[in-house]
Amino acid sequence: MVDASKFTAEVFRLAAERPDASPRLTRAANCVREGKFSWDEVAAGTCEHPLAQALFAPKAQEKLWPQLAEVAASLESAPEPAAAPRRARRAPATDDDFSEHTYLEDLAEPNSHPAWPQRRDRGR
Template sequence: MVDASKFTAEVFRVAAERPGASPRLTRAAGCVRDGKFSWEDVATGTCEHPLAQALFAPKAQEKLWPQLAEIAAELESVPEAAPAPAAPPRRARKAPAADDDFSEHTYLEDLAEPNSHPAWPQRRDRGR
């Protein structure tokens, strides 16, 4: 019997990216890409989506779980890489303008310009 407690989100992600992945797994990966659920939800068993639950069905236990167990063993045997260096701090952006500050807006200048789009109707009394 395969121990499913070692099936982390990383195991599901790696298994779905491999060529020849199970159709159940590729359909679930499509849902993850669409944002319907995450691999973390699948790994913890909190996802109610039918495609996520299909990964724990008896047929999946027979065919899919042995592959997942191999991937989990591979990931455990690979030594952890050194942690990635921290990203440099982000530069502060210009503070957003206050809602009541209209000093950078002009409202009448655009009325003085002619319509630039040829399909817009032209008014003859413009500017009077």
């Protein structure tokens, strides 16, 4: 006998997406897409809709529940996805750090500061 306590909303959703899903499950999936009930309600057993209740009928226990158990087992055996490696962030630029900026002196203006080296006028 299959343990139905492992049939979570995720198990129902994944089983309904499989290409070999039973017609009973695909009809229930259509109702979920239409908003008539949710997989959470089905998994909790609180849904009163006939198509949701049909997922727990004796005929479904024979044909559908082994598929659901297979999906539940694959979810349990699947390793947790590893977290993506964190990318190093660039430190925020401070007001006195101008290393990433290039400031070119305007060549059309003469040097007006006395401490700056004087240059010959180009083209004048």
